[in-house]
Every structure is written in structure tokens, then in C-alpha cells.
Amino acid sequence: MPHQIALVVVPSSDNQIRMLRGILQYAAETSRIRIIKNAAIPYIPWKHLKEAKADGVIAYAETSEQIDFLKSLKIPFVNLTLHEPPAEDLAIVHSDxxxxxxxxxxxxxxxxxxxxxxxxxxxxxxxxxxxxxxxxxxxxxxxxxxxxxxxxxxxxxxxxxxxxxxxxxxxxxxxxxxxxxxxxxxxxxxxxxxxxxxxxxxxxxxxxxxxxxxxxxxxxxxxxxxxxxxxxxxSERIGYLAAQLLDQLIQGEPTPSEPILVAPGPxxxxxxxEFLALDDKEVASAIEFIRARYGQPITVADIVENSEVSRKTLENRFKSVVGHSIAHEIRLSRMRHAQHLLSSTSLSVIDVAIRSGFDSTSGFIRAFREYTGTTPADYRNA
Incomplete structure (x- = not known):
């Protein structure tokens, strides 16, 4: 029998709705938990939580009073906020x-x-x-x-x-x-x-x-x-991991000693x-050139050609002003765009690679792994 789970997460923002989707995804994939509903939306008001007869709770508890109330239920729960400093006996999943x-x-x-x-x-x-x-x-x-x-x-x-x-x-x-x-x-x-x-x-x-x-x-x-x-x-990842953690707690596994932290999205x-507050006009022009064309297979040479100074001068001034190389700025722009496409569209990895300025899927996957520590597919599914 699946565990009966009560959700005390008001779907009042994109962030909280995405958390709920992550929870529901875990429920659908594993069939290990069942979300209790007493109305159309899978949400249990605080005042009705005792009546829910849940095996566990995932909550958005902002105050110490709400946390104390959850403790009084004597069932496992996972909190999705960090309004209060974390205590060792609390299970928390949150952003880094x-x-x-x-x-x-x-x-x-x-x-x-x-x-x-x-x-x-x-x-x-x-x-x-x-x-x-x-x-x-x-x-x-x-x-x-x-x-x-x-x-x-x-x-x-x-x-x-x-x-x-x-x-x-x-x-x-x-x-x-x-x-x-x-x-x-x-x-x-x-x-x-x-x-x-x-x-x-x-x-x-x-x-x-x-x-x-x-x-x-x-x-x-x-x-x-x-x-x-x-x-x-x-947020979907936060919700998914919260559901997974609550499932484990109901089975008797120990509470993690620290909050589980999830890296933010793009x-x-x-x-x-949308403003470049740069005194160096050549550097500002180079960054504008990159941001307008990161979806194309541009190189440092293309940027230098658009400049009125030599490559060495532009490279030195760029690094002095921005703090990294021109090539690194191109990679950052491409990776940020790729992360956005992966998290907000259903485009294939090949299409994401092309739209992010890469001429090969293998090169894109290699660069993406170096930048994020994971593959594009795993990033999308996280």
C-alpha cells in the first residue's frame, strides 16, 4: 500500500506549483506515495491537518509555531522552507x-x-x-x-x-x-x-x-x-527530493543531519x-557582440575583427575589466542559454546545441558537463 501523504504547500506561486509537480512526479514514477486530497487541489489547510490521517507531511512551514505543530503530529514531515535556522532533527529540502x-x-x-x-x-x-x-x-x-x-x-x-x-x-x-x-x-x-x-x-x-x-x-x-x-x-527537483526523503523517513530511515540543498536553475x-556599465567602449562592444550572436558559432577572432584594437590589447582589456577571457564569456553566454532552453522547452539536445552556438552535439555535451557537472539530459530531468 502506498503511504498517504498530506501536502501543506499553498500553490500560490510558480515556485510552489513547480514543487508540487516534483512531488507528484515522484508519486507517479514510484507508486510509493499517494497524495491525500479533500478538494480539487492537492492541499490540506493547516487547521485540517490533524484530520487527514496522513503517514507523513510535506509542508511549507515558515514559523516556529508551524514547525512545533508538525512535530506534535508525531509523524514524519519534510519542510520546504528555511525561514528559520535548521535544527538537527528537522528534514529540510531547499535551494542552495x-x-x-x-x-x-x-x-x-x-x-x-x-x-x-x-x-x-x-x-x-x-x-x-x-x-x-x-x-x-x-x-x-x-x-x-x-x-x-x-x-x-x-x-x-x-x-x-x-x-x-x-x-x-x-x-x-x-x-x-x-x-x-x-x-x-x-x-x-x-x-x-x-x-x-x-x-x-x-x-x-x-x-x-x-x-x-x-x-x-x-x-x-x-x-x-x-x-x-x-x-x-x-523547484521540481526540490519537490521530487522532498517526496523521496519523506518516503524514506516513513520507512524508518534517519533524518539527514543537514538540509538537502539543490542548485538553482538558470x-x-x-x-x-539589460545594461553594460563599462567605461571601456571596446570591451562593452565585445560583450554586446557576444550577447547578440551567442547562438551562432562565433570565435574570438570574429569579435576581434569587429573591434578597433588588436587581439592582444582587447584580450588584456577584457580580462582586466570583466575578470575572465573573451572565450570564457562566449562559453558562459552559450551555457546560460542552453540551461534556459533545457529547463523551459522540450527541444531535443541536438536543437539546444545548435541554438546555443555549437556545431556538434558531442562538443556541446562535453562543454555542458564541464560547466555544470552533469549532462544536458540529466540537467533537464533533475
Missing amino acids: NVEIGRRLADHLISLGLRNFAFVGHFDWYHNQLRREGFLARLRESGFDATSIEVAFESDTQGDVVFRRIDQEQLRSQLAELPQPCGVATCHDEFAYEVVECTKQLGISIPFGISVVGVNNYGLICDTTSPPLSSIAQN LIARRSS
């Missing part, structure tokens, strides 16, 4: 938040920016980790960042939490940032607020402030003006960060 922060920094550094800020609500542990990764990556490149704490005017709890940002406080802090500035945020909701406050200040986006968020929540990113750049979490660049 430090890596998220590092990738936010990588993106903004790649724009040629030299001023940075990080916006978030730092009472939440996962936001602290994202800031930690962001600052660590900046320090490696010789930079620092202003930390901006988001305050809430209201915080209404319930099955769905509604939080209203204190825009006046955020606006006053953004007004003091040097320009141009790259602003990374912990969530797309905060990125939206940054964009709105920046526009109220009369500051151009992305030319005064470039903004990037986390979750790639389409309902937010696509309806913000300009559209938001954002890192996608590998960063989807949109107009909120």
Missing part, C-alpha cells in the same frame, strides 16, 4: 541559497557594474544565506555592497501570507545609492518594489539601477515594467538588468 547569492553577483558583475546593493528581509534565514553568497562573490572580485533591509507595514498571517512593503523606507535607502548600481533582491516581490520605488525617484532602470530577483515568478517578472531579470529555483535576463 549561498549559490543563489553568488549567481546574482556574477550576473551584476558581468554587466560591468562597480556599485552594488542587496535588498531583503533578513529575519528570514534563507535571505541571510543569499546575502552571504552575494557578498562573498563580490569580495572575491574586490567589491562590496550596501545592505538594505526591507520593512513591512503589515504582515497578515494565514494559509496565504500577505505582506505590504514600507515603500517610503525602501525609497529613502535607494535614493542614497551611487549610480549606476546593481541591486540584487532576495525575491521577485522585493525586486518589483525596488523597481517601483526607483521609478518614483526618477531613476532610470536599468541605466541608473539594474535590478535582479529570485524565483522567476512569471506573474511578477512579466508584469513589472520593465520586465524583471530573475534566477529560477530548481538566470533569466530581462530588461531590468
Whole structure:
């Protein structure tokens, strides 16, 4: 008989819906768990959880009170949030938040920016980790960042939490940032607020402030003006591993001593960060050339031919400004695009290779493995 599983994950965002899909995928593939439903959507409200008669629970528990309630049920559970620091006796599956922060920094550094800020609500542990990764990556490149704490005017709890940002406080802090500035945020909701406050200040986006968020929540990113750049979490994988872990816990296996962390998905660049803040026009032109043609089999020689300086001069200036070689920038652009295609389309690996500028599938697979540590097929199925 399959284990009866209760889900306390409100499908209120792309991220949470994808987590649910991962859970359902594990259930379909293994037939080891069955999701309890008491309505059309596979969700059990907190107040009805005791009545569900579940063998285990996968929950989105943000508060210590919710975690204590889950413990009181005396059944295995897996938490999908890190709002609180992890305790040794808790099973948690979550994104690698430090890596998220590092990738936010990588993106903004790649724009040629030299001023940075990080916006978030730092009472939440996962936001602290994202800031930690962001600052660590900046320090490696010789930079620092202003930390901006988001305050809430209201915080209404319930099955769905509604939080209203204190825009006046955020606006006053953004007004003091040097320009141009790259602003990374912990969530797309905060990125939206940054964009709105920046526009109220009369500051151009992305030319005064470039903004990037986390979750790639389409309902937010696509309806913000300009559209938001954002890192996608590998949410299906998180859900899948949570279901697998709960299955193991129900069978009596021990709770992992640390959270299971999942590498984030690709960063989807949109107009909120489409800006090259480079003083070196030749380097800026080279990067623009790459970004416009990474789907073609371009080489360093093609970029030099488009430049007004020698190859050696351009190579030296590029590395000095960006921090890596021209060839590496071409590979990064191709790999980011390939990751996006693999995670968001059903294109074959051959088509992904061609659209990412590779002239052979074997060369693409080899390069992709070197960059990600896995094959394109495994990346798509993760």
C-alpha cells in the first residue's frame, strides 16, 4: 500500500506549483506515495491537518509555531522552507541559497557594474544565506555592497501570507545609492518594489539601477515594467527530493543531519538588468557582440575583427575589466542559454546545441558537463 501523504504547500506561486509537480512526479514514477486530497487541489489547510490521517507531511512551514505543530503530529514531515535556522532533527529540502547569492553577483558583475546593493528581509534565514553568497562573490572580485533591509507595514498571517512593503523606507535607502548600481533582491516581490520605488525617484532602470530577483515568478517578472531579470529555483527537483526523503523517513530511515540543498536553475535576463556599465567602449562592444550572436558559432577572432584594437590589447582589456577571457564569456553566454532552453522547452539536445552556438552535439555535451557537472539530459530531468 502506498503511504498517504498530506501536502501543506499553498500553490500560490510558480515556485510552489513547480514543487508540487516534483512531488507528484515522484508519486507517479514510484507508486510509493499517494497524495491525500479533500478538494480539487492537492492541499490540506493547516487547521485540517490533524484530520487527514496522513503517514507523513510535506509542508511549507515558515514559523516556529508551524514547525512545533508538525512535530506534535508525531509523524514524519519534510519542510520546504528555511525561514528559520535548521535544527538537527528537522528534514529540510531547499535551494542552495549561498549559490543563489553568488549567481546574482556574477550576473551584476558581468554587466560591468562597480556599485552594488542587496535588498531583503533578513529575519528570514534563507535571505541571510543569499546575502552571504552575494557578498562573498563580490569580495572575491574586490567589491562590496550596501545592505538594505526591507520593512513591512503589515504582515497578515494565514494559509496565504500577505505582506505590504514600507515603500517610503525602501525609497529613502535607494535614493542614497551611487549610480549606476546593481541591486540584487532576495525575491521577485522585493525586486518589483525596488523597481517601483526607483521609478518614483526618477531613476532610470536599468541605466541608473539594474535590478535582479529570485524565483522567476512569471506573474511578477512579466508584469513589472520593465520586465524583471530573475534566477529560477530548481523547484521540481526540490519537490521530487522532498517526496523521496519523506518516503524514506516513513520507512524508518534517519533524518539527514543537514538540509538537502539543490542548485538553482538558470538566470533569466530581462530588461531590468539589460545594461553594460563599462567605461571601456571596446570591451562593452565585445560583450554586446557576444550577447547578440551567442547562438551562432562565433570565435574570438570574429569579435576581434569587429573591434578597433588588436587581439592582444582587447584580450588584456577584457580580462582586466570583466575578470575572465573573451572565450570564457562566449562559453558562459552559450551555457546560460542552453540551461534556459533545457529547463523551459522540450527541444531535443541536438536543437539546444545548435541554438546555443555549437556545431556538434558531442562538443556541446562535453562543454555542458564541464560547466555544470552533469549532462544536458540529466540537467533537464533533475
